Amino acid sequence: MDGPLPSGATTLSAVPVGGRAVVRALHVDEGLVRWLRAVGVFEGQGVTVLRRGAFGGPMHVRVDSGGEFAIDRALAAGLEVSEDEARG
Amino acid sequence: MSDDAEPRVVVALVGRPNAGKSSLFNRVTGGGARVGNFPGVTVDVLSARMRHGSREVEVVDLPGLYSLTDGDDDTDEGITRAWLLRLAASGARAVVVQVLDATQVALGLRLTRELAALPLPVALALTQRDAAERAGVRVDVDGLSADLGLPAVSVSARDPAARGAVLDLALAAADLDERARPAPAWDPDAVAAHRASRAKRDGPTLTARLDAVLLHPVLGSVCFVALMAALFAAVFLVADPATSVLDAATRRLGALASRHLASPTARSFVVDGLLGGAGTVLAFLPQIVILTVAMELLDASGYLSRGVFLVDRALRAVGLSGRAFVPLLTAHACAVPAITATRILRDPRERLVALLVLPLTTCSARVPTYGLLIAAFFAGRSAWAKSLVFVGLYAAGVVCSLVAAAVLRRLVVKGKPLPLVIEMPAYRAPRAVDVARVASRAAGRFVKEVGTTIMVVSAVLWALLTVPVPGRVVPADATPSQRIEASVAAGVGRAIEPVTRAAGFDWRINVGLVGSFGAREVMVGTLGVIWGIEGADDDPAPLASRLREARGPDGAPLYGLPTALALMAFFVVACQCMSTVAALRRETRSWRWPVFVVAYTYTLGFGLAVLVYRIARIAVG
Numbered sequence: 001m002d003g004p005l006p007s008g009a010t011t012l013s014a015v016p017v018g019g020r021a022v023v024r025a026l027h028v029d030e031g032l033v034r035w036l037r038a039v040g041v042f043e044g045q046g047v048t049v050l051r052r053g054a055f056g057g058p059m060h061v062r063v064d065s066g067g068e069f070a071i072d073r074a075l076a077a078g079l080e081v082s083e084d085e086a087r088g
Numbered sequence: 089m090s091d092d093a094e095p096r097v098v099v100a101l102v103g104r105p106n107a108g109k110s111s112l113f114n115r116v117t118g119g120g121a122r123v124g125n126f127p128g129v130t131v132d133v134l135s136a137r138m139r140h141g142s143r144e145v146e147v148v149d150l151p152g153l154y155s156l157t158d159g160d161d162d163t164d165e166g167i168t169r170a171w172l173l174r175l176a177a178s179g180a181r182a183v184v185v186q187v188l189d190a191t192q193v194a195l196g197l198r199l200t201r202e203l204a205a206l207p208l209p210v211a212l213a214l215t216q217r218d219a220a221e222r223a224g225v226r227v228d229v230d231g232l233s234a235d236l237g238l239p240a241v242s243v244s245a246r247d248p249a250a251r252g253a254v255l256d257l258a259l260a261a262a263d264l265d266e267r268a269r270p271a272p273a274w275d276p277d278a279v280a281a282h283r284a285s286r287a288k289r290d291g292p293t294l295t296a297r298l299d300a301v302l303l304h305p306v307l308g309s310v311c312f313v314a315l316m317a318a319l320f321a322a323v324f325l326v327a328d329p330a331t332s333v334l335d336a337a338t339r340r341l342g343a344l345a346s347r348h349l350a351s352p353t354a355r356s357f358v359v360d361g362l363l364g365g366a367g368t369v370l371a372f373l374p375q376i377v378i379l380t381v382a383m384e385l386l387d388a389s390g391y392l393s394r395g396v397f398l399v400d401r402a403l404r405a406v407g408l409s410g411r412a413f414v415p416l417l418t419a420h421a422c423a424v425p426a427i428t429a430t431r432i433l434r435d436p437r438e439r440l441v442a443l444l445v446l447p448l449t450t451c452s453a454r455v456p457t458y459g460l461l462i463a464a465f466f467a468g469r470s471a472w473a474k475s476l477v478f479v480g481l482y483a484a485g486v487v488c489s490l491v492a493a494a495v496l497r498r499l500v501v502k503g504k505p506l507p508l509v510i511e512m513p514a515y516r517a518p519r520a521v522d523v524a525r526v527a528s529r530a531a532g533r534f535v536k537e538v539g540t541t542i543m544v545v546s547a548v549l550w551a552l553l554t555v556p557v558p559g560r561v562v563p564a565d566a567t568p569s570q571r572i573e574a575s576v577a578a579g580v581g582r583a584i585e586p587v588t589r590a591a592g593f594d595w596r597i598n599v600g601l602v603g604s605f606g607a608r609e610v611m612v613g614t615l616g617v618i619w620g621i622e623g624a625d626d627d628p629a630p631l632a633s634r635l636r637e638a639r640g641p642d643g644a645p646l647y648g649l650p651t652a653l654a655l656m657a658f659f660v661v662a663c664q665c666m667s668t669v670a671a672l673r674r675e676t677r678s679w680r681w682p683v684f685v686v687a688y689t690y691t692l693g694f695g696l697a698v699l700v701y702r703i704a705r706i707a708v709g
Contacts, residue, residue, distance in 0.1 A: 032507065035434075038155030038165075039509060040195045044277075050296075054305040057401035058410070058508050065194035065277070066225075066286075068295075068514075070397045070410075072507030 003027065005080060013059065013076040015049045021081035022046050028078040036079075040067045046084060095181045096137075096144040099258040102168060102203065103187035104196060105152035106390075106513040108215035111245035111522050112187055113149040116254050119525055133171065140255040156202040164431075176207045183209045183262040185254065190220035190227050190242065191514065194280035197236075204238065204272040211261035212240035213254050219514065224287030232283040235274060239264070246519070295390075295514045302394050312398050315391075316417070319382045323375050323421060323452075330374035335626070338367035357550055365546025368609050369539040372422060373531060375452050379421040380530035381523055383414070388518035393510050400508050406490045407497030409435070409508045412442050416489065419449040420482075424538050425530060427671040435506035443672060444501075444685055445492045447663040450485035453609040454659050456625070460612050463632035465652035484660045541667040545606030552577040553603060553614065569620040577602045591658070591697035592651035592705075601664075608664035650704035654697040662693035 005011065005027040015021045023045045026033045036042065046064035053059070058070040071079075101116075103109040117136035134149040150171055151164035175182050184203055188196035193214075203210050214220075214227055233240040239261045243250040292300075302308050342359045349355040386392045392414065400410030411433050419426035423446045430446070433439040458481050462474050497505075553572055556562050557579040562571055572578060581598030588598055596618050603614035616624025616631050619638075624631040638646035663669070663685050672682040 032509075034155070034157060035509060038157070038198075039511060040154075040192075040198070041509070050299070051303060053397060053401055054309075055401050058397055060299075060303065060397065060512060063195075065280070066192040067195050068512040070393065070400070070508060070510045070512055072400070072409075072509065075507035075509065 005078060009080045010082065011077050012047065012049070012061070012071070012079040012081050013073055015047075015081060017049050017051055020046060020048045020084045022084050023079055024082050025080040026078070027080060028075060032075065039069060040065055041069065041071070041079070047081065094143055096146055097259060097262045098175060098180050098182040099145055099147045099255070099262075100172065100175060100182065100184050100208075101147065101149050101187055102172070102184055102199075103152060104154055104189065104192075104199060104511075105164075106511060107152065107187045107189040107192075107196065108245055109152060109187040110149060111519055112213065112215055112243070112250065112254065113147065114519075114522055114525060115245045115248070115250045117147055118251070119521070133167075140252075140259065143259055145255060145258070153199070155199060156206075172203075172206060172208065181262055183211060183258050185211050185213050185258050185261075188212050188214050189216050190214045190284070191216055191223050191225050193225075193227060193232075193284040194277050197276035197280055200236065200238070201272045201274070201276060204236070209261045209264055210238050211257050212236070212238055213257065214240065214242040215245060217242055217244040218246065219516070223293065223514075226285045226287070228283045232279065235279045235283060236272070237270065293514070298515055299394070299512075302391070303397060308394070308398055312395060315386075319379075319417075320420070322382065323378050327374035327378050331371050334370040334373065335367060338363055338370060353554070356554060357547075361547045361550030362543065364550075364610070364613070365543040365607075366539075368546070368607065369535060369542050371609075372452060372538070373534065375421045376425060376534045377527050377531050379418060380425070380527045383418065384523045384526045385518055388516065388522065390513045390515040393512045396508070396510055397512065404505065404508075406494040407441060407505055408438055408493055409433070409505055411508070411510065412438065415442055415446060416449060419446045419451060419489075420485075422451050422453070422534070422538070423447050423449070423665065423668045424671045425534060427668070427675055428533075430675070437501050437503050438505050440676070440681070441493050441496050441501050443675060444496055444681065444688075445489040447665065447668050447685055447689060448485055448489040448492055448661060450482045450660070451665075453607065453665065454481075454485075456609060456612045456628070457604075457659050458656065460615070460624075460628040460632055460635075461652045461656055463628055464635040465647075465649050467632070467636065481656060481660060484657075488661055537671065538667045541670050542607055545666045546610070549577075549603050549606060549610060549614075552580075553599070553617070567620060568617050572599065572614075572617050575599075588694075590701070591654040591694060592647070592701045593655070593697075594646065597647075597651075597655065601658075604664045606664070606666040608659065608662075611659075649708055650701045653704045654701035657700040658693045658697040660693070661689050661696055663689040 010021070012021065012023070023041060023043055025043060026036055026041075028036070040063050041047070048062045050060040050062055050068070052073070053070075056073050058072050059076050060068065060070055062068045101109055101113055113134065117138065133151070135146055137144070137146045139145070150168045153165040153168045155165065156169050156172070172184065184206065186196070186200055186203055188200070200210070200212065212233070214229060220227065227242065229240050229242045239257055241253050241257045243253050302311055342363045345358045345363065346355050349358060383392070386395065395413055396410035398410075399413045403410055403412055414432055415426040415429040418429045426446050426449075427443060430439050430442045433442055458478060462477055466474050466477055553575050555576050556571075556574040557576055560574045562574045566574075577599045578595065580602050581595040584598055585593075585595045588594075593601070596615070599618055600611045600614045604611040612628060612631070613625045615635070616622065619631060619634045621631045621634060635647055636645075640646045669682040669686060672685060673679060676682070
């Protein structure tokens with residue numbers, strides 16, 4: 001795990017629908033970090049937010065490697081991202 | 089070289105979930121696979137032996153996994169990892185063939201890198217060639233193979249030539265010396281970027297267009313509910329004729345047995361005890377098959393993860409995640425396959441809670457009793473009112489299981505649930521042959537698993553309902569209802585009557601409850617015997633009117649609406665099913681949780697029955 005989320009950091013949960021960002025750090029439990037990296041959400045990976053589930057439901061994202069995932073909203077709040085400079 | 093000199097080659101198919109592994113396995117094996125008997129493996133690992141050229145090959149389909157480094161031993165990751173490590177240690181001639189989705193090369197290569205670190209030969213079979221072409225993805229297979237130092241082919245599971253291609257690849261790789269292979273030093277993303285090109289596409293993909301509707305907050309939910317309703321309708325409407333056919337076959341067998349057995353006791357044991365049990369198992373089989381086909385279609389098409397996405401928020405409120413919807417849905421046919429389906433829950437605590445509440449969902453074994461009670465005590469109401477009661481009972485099952493989950497999560501299995509991370513695969517058209525194979529395996533498994541328990545339970549119940557209470561002599565010409573009145577079950581029924589009176593249950597209902605302790609579906613038949621009505625299982629109407637018109641010694645009706653509602657409440661909650669108990673024992677590897685389930689559901693069920701009876705008595709006046 002990458003320690004606690006630095007204050008003021010942008011997280012995946014804050015990326016608007018249609019927005020794109022690059023994962024910088026995973027501030028979640030170690031077990032979850034392993035699982036996220038295994039399925040395909042890891043540092044340096046570009047992520048596009050496709051939609052958000054109603055009433056605080058999961059986020060639907062596409063990663064640049066070609067996979068799409070549903071990620072719990074609270075978990076997404078622990079994924080630090082930076083805005084993608086090469087916005088495409 | 090002679091056959092003796094060539095040892096059998098084990099070909100282990102490994103891949104990420106949704107990579108198309110099972111389709112390829114079916115293509116390679118031609119469907120002749122059986123559930124392999126591997127020590128310490130609790131899930132179905134399919135394997136098939138065959139000859140390819142002069143070589144003997146055993147192809148094994150291991151559970152899908154994302155990574156070798158993650159997951160407890162009970163999860164798919166853990167099982168596959170342990171299996172591969174054992175294979176490497178066994179010294180057998182073996183090869184790992186990774187099934188890699190050509191539309192997700194970069195993700196697949198992360199697993200390849202882990203596999204290549206194992207002391208086993210590794211080869212790659214790139215699948216989903218058609219989907220990749222549609223998505224504009226071109227993979228340079230030879231270049232990829234050269235970069236990785238691993239043999240690779242590109243195949244499509246829909247193409248019959250895939251069989252030879254995969255087996256040739258596997259055998260060639262098995263003959264390579266993996267010790268000569270350098271440690272994997274390549275970067276998955278760099279290799280993928282170099283060897284897999286993605287053409288720019290115009291407009292959204294089919295998956296994106298479908299998701300715009302199916303995951304829409306309103307439209308998507310409507311579609312989801314409609315799909316589930318259609319699924320239930322199929323389970324009931326399609327399964328019913330099939331059940332009648334199987335039922336008629338069992339009865340014909342019973343008639344045949346009756347003719348050839350002279351002793352009435354032997355005849356009763358074979359017809360009521362054994363064939364009755366077999367008939368019950370067969371009666372549920374069509375529903376299990378239909379539900380399995382439906383679930384497999386949902387899964388193989390990619391919709392199942394969309395369902396998980398849609399219901400995750402709601403299930404999170406009761407301490408479960410969206411994934412739990414799969415076992416909860418399955419449990420509406422039968423809790424036993426649903427208990428197996430909980431293996432998709434990665435969080436062990438969530439899985440335990442799901443196991444504990446599954447018996448509360450309305451399985452099909454409850455339906456005959458509900459039907460009888462509705463026919464008996466809602467006879468004067470409209471068809472709409474009757475349907476409403478029926479739907480209400482289903483809803484009660486759902487509400488009870490969700491409330492129980494929320495309570496158990498707070499009191500018994502504490503801790504925060506593991507947050508949801510699930511892959512949303514691209515939509516695909518399922519192959520009929522793959523679906524059919526899954527369904528036939530599910531049917532075989534159900535007959536074996538539930539069948540064994542029900543047969544034993546059925547035989548024991550027959551004894552309880554036949555053997556008289558010690559000291560009582562039953563005349564040889566006694567009617568079946570006189571016999572049952574003298575039975576051990578009736579003795580128990582009378583003994584507990586002072587307690588069950590609180591819920592309006594007399595000794596006769598108690599006999600039915602004793603009879604349905606092991607399998608709730610025998611309730612109607614047992615009540616039929618008590619009231620001297622034959623064939624109540626097939627046509628409950630005569631028994632229903634008998635129950636309605638039954639009078640006590642004082643001439644007052646023996647049962648009324650309050651008793652019927654109380655009995656329904658009891659049936660909603662109580663885990664009257666030894667097959668479920670056996671499955672819980674197997675999955676939790678302890679007696680603690682099955683005993684807990686029986687204890688809490690019986691206590692809660694009876695408490696609820698008493699409450700409903702009291703309230704209904706006041707309401708009815």
